[in-house]
Amino acid sequence: QVQLQESGPGLVKPSETLSLICTVSGGPISSYYWSWIRQPPGKGLEWIGYIYYSGSTSYNPSLKSRVIISVDKSKNQFSLKLNSVTAADTAVYYCARDGYNFYFDYWGQGTLVTVSS
Amino acid sequence: EVVLTQSPATLSLSPGERATLSCGASQSVSSNFLAWYQQRPGLPPRLLIYDASSRATGIPDRFRGSGSGTDFTLTISRLEPEDFAVYYCQQYGSSPWTFGQGTKVEIK
Numbered sequence A: 001q002v003q004l005q006e007s008g009p010g011l012v013k014p015s016e017t018l019s020l021i022c023t024v025s026g027g028p029i030s031s032y033y034w035s036w037i038r039q040p041p042g043k044g045l046e047w048i049g050y051i052y053y054s055g056s057t058s059y060n061p062s063l064k065s066r067v068i069i070s071v072d073k074s075k076n077q078f079s080l081k082l083n084s085v086t087a088a089d090t091a092v093y094y095c096a097r098d099g100y101n102f103y104f105d106y107w108g109q110g111t112l113v114t115v116s117s
Numbered sequence B: 001e002v003v004l005t006q007s008p009a010t011l012s013l014s015p016g017e018r019a020t021l022s023c024g025a026s027q028s029v030s031s032n033f034l035a036w037y038q039q040r041p042g043l044p045p046r047l048l049i050y051d052a053s054s055r056a057t058g059i060p061d062r063f064r065g066s067g068s069g070t071d072f073t074l075t076i077s078r079l080e081p082e083d084f085a086v087y088y089c090q091q092y093g094s095s096p097w098t099f100g101q102g103t104k105v106e107i108k
Helices: none
Strands: A003-007 A018-025 A033-039 A046-052 A057-059 A067-072 A077-082 A091-098 A104-107 A111-115 B004-007 B010-013 B019-025 B034-039 B046-050 B063-068 B071-076 B086-091 B103-107
Touching: A003 A091, A003 A104, A018 A033, A018 A091, A018 A111, A046 A067, A046 A077, A046 A091, A057 A067, A077 A091, A104 B046, B004 B086, B010 B019, B019 B034, B019 B086, B019 B103, B034 B063, B046 B063, B071 B086
Parallel strands: B010 B103
Antiparallel strands: A003 A018, A018 A077, A033 A046, A033 A091, A046 A057, A067 A077, A091 A104, A091 A111, B004 B019, B019 B071, B034 B046, B034 B086, B063 B071, B086 B103
16 A cells, blocks of 8 residues: 655745655555645645656646755655745645546645744 | 636535535546545545546445536535545646635535
8 A cells, every 4th residue: 555654844934945755655656656736724736746756847837936846766755845935835735646647546644834934 | 727616615415415516627628637536624635536437446436427528527426424525626637737626515
């Protein structure tokens, strides 16, 4: 059974960089696409971007200028960096596995990141 | 980008009743690449339906997805207590992948 777990700081100051790691267990990171998705408190879901195990990426244009997603196959992890954060970036951040056609079949439990000074 | 509009925003029903949730797309969803998710409070979304009408592994057959093009429907034939939650549709036919704003199914 594939499991995903997000980790990283729960509080980030405005203008700084949000950094999260997703650790994948129960299966290899190879041969799949892996995404980050976020959900502001009480609101809906927003896809941030994905990475393929080979390292190729695709980002949501709304965040593209501020996002980097990378992968570390040796650790079965992928990571998210979002720079120049503001209060609008406060959200629960989820990592997820993209199924065969980019629906999300496995999700992490999510981690709340608050942007505040 | 493809904008998904879900209706109604809230559905008030009793256990045992039938729920019909709609998801409309601003343009045709390529290859009917549309998924439905259930989200209970404090938990991540759970995949119910993919490719518009295929049930995900372990999903009971009371959940049925249908539709094509710009109009999609999730039907829950008989609501169980655990089905009261928020439901989201998501399209993955064209990037960026987008979600609807959600429909809350609440106990009447």
